[in-house]
Amino acid sequence: MNVDPTTLLAILAMAVATYVTRIAGLFVADRLVLSGRAQAAFNAIPPAVLVAVIAPTALTTGWAEAIATLITALVATRLPLLATILVGVVSVVLLRAVL
Amino acid sequence: MDQMRHSPRTYWSEARAGLRDIAPAAIAAIPIGLLFGAVAVAKGMSPAEVGLMSLLVFAxxxxxxxxxxxxxxxxxxxxxxxxxxxxARHILMGASLSPKLALSRSQEFVALFFLTDETWALSERRALDRPVTGAYWGVMGVVLFFNWTITTFLGAVLGSFLGDPARLGADFAFTALFIGLIAGFGRGRVMLVAVAVSAAVAALVYRYIGAPWHVASGALAGIAAAYLAAGEKSQSREKSQS
Incomplete structure (x- = not known):
């Protein structure tokens, strides 16, 4: 049940960064009108960050992970979240056994 | 509006509506919370650190x-x-939602700590035909908050006994979860360009420069790509309006 000091600082920094985004809208309400391009860039932030986070595991680990990524991406648009995770995990286990 | 806020009957019916609306999202989040805790422990965090992170960050x-x-x-x-x-998406969500909340400014500073994709989406839908009361918002936020904190901590405690997650392919569960989340942000042309550019840049930077630079560089490249890819479309929209 130990808490590392550096980890605690990182958690606090993440907490502050998150809370700032949650209340920042109060100060820009009615003033924040984004143009088409800026709106598109803003909408792209979450997926762009999430993709960058998984790219090493998904694309540079090996063929099993890369193929499992492709399969998961194909089912992700049709299945609910938990089913998508299940398909990804099962396919990576099978592919690792075969390849 | 003050009358509505002080009537106990309205208060309870608002709270019940919040509970009813948030229940499916809360149930779906249970296995995801357990998974988060288990993998966090496998990555070297202690259950106390996992619980603390969920408690303070809650994102x-x-x-x-x-x-x-x-x-x-x-x-x-x-x-x-x-x-x-x-x-950063919270900024837009908060800006859009705050005029629809039947709360004072100081109450909003507390209420928006509980802002999540789910509570925001449900409240925006409710705001179409009535104001979003503190009881409705509060019940949804508190349910998701305790749900997330407890399940991630429990997953961390249980995960310590499960051992190496790679054995069951659980190390890939995050990647699969992220792919599912990314798909939820849409499949438009601009989004596909952003995702492809971000993936390519992040993989190359990870390979030739190393972690953790791949996250910021991939993300910024993807955002820039979305900005450029959206150019023609927003121009043609302007043209059709004129």
Whole structure:
């Protein structure tokens, strides 16, 4: 049940960064009108960050992970979240056994 | 409006409506919380640290991203920056929602700590035909908050007994979860360009420069690509209006 000091600082920094985004809208309400391009860039932030986070595991680990990524991406648009995770995990286990 | 807020009957019916609306999202989040805790422990965090993170940060996407790139000692600034980028969508969500909340300014500062994708989406829908009361918002926020904190802590405690997650392919569960989340942000042309550019840049930077630079560089490249890809479309929209 130990808490590392550096980890605690990182958690606090993440907490502050998150809370700032949650209340920042109060100060820009009615003033924040984004143009088409800026709106598109803003909408792209979450997926762009999430993709960058998984790219090493998904694309540079090996063929099993890369193929499992492709399969998961194909089912992700049709299945609910938990089913998508299940398909990804099962396919990576099978592919690792075969390849 | 004051009358509505002080009537106990309205209060309870608002709270019940919040409970009813949030229940499916809360149930779906249970296995995801357990998974988060189990993998966080496998990455070297203690159950206490996992619980503390959920308690203070309370943002699933950002927490998953932090754990996926977790190294020891934790890179504080990189984590804070990635967290800010992932949660930047809250700024727009808060700006859109705050005029619809039947709360005072000081109450909003407390209420918006509980802002999540789910509570925001449900409240925006409810706001179409009535104001979003503190009881409705509060019940949804508190349910998701305790749900997330308890399940992630429980997952961390249980995960310590499960051992190496790679054995069952659980190490890939995060990647699969992220792919599912990314798909939820849409499949438009601009989004596909952003995702492809971000993936390519992040993979190359990870290969030739190394972690943790791949996150910021991939993300910024993807955002820039979305800005450029949206150019023609927004121009043609202007043209059709004139």
């Amino acid at each position: 699933g996407g950002a927490q998953f991203a932090a754990i996926e790139t977790w190294i020891h000692p934790a890179p504080i600034l990189t984590l804070a920056f990635a967290t800010f980028l992932i949660n």
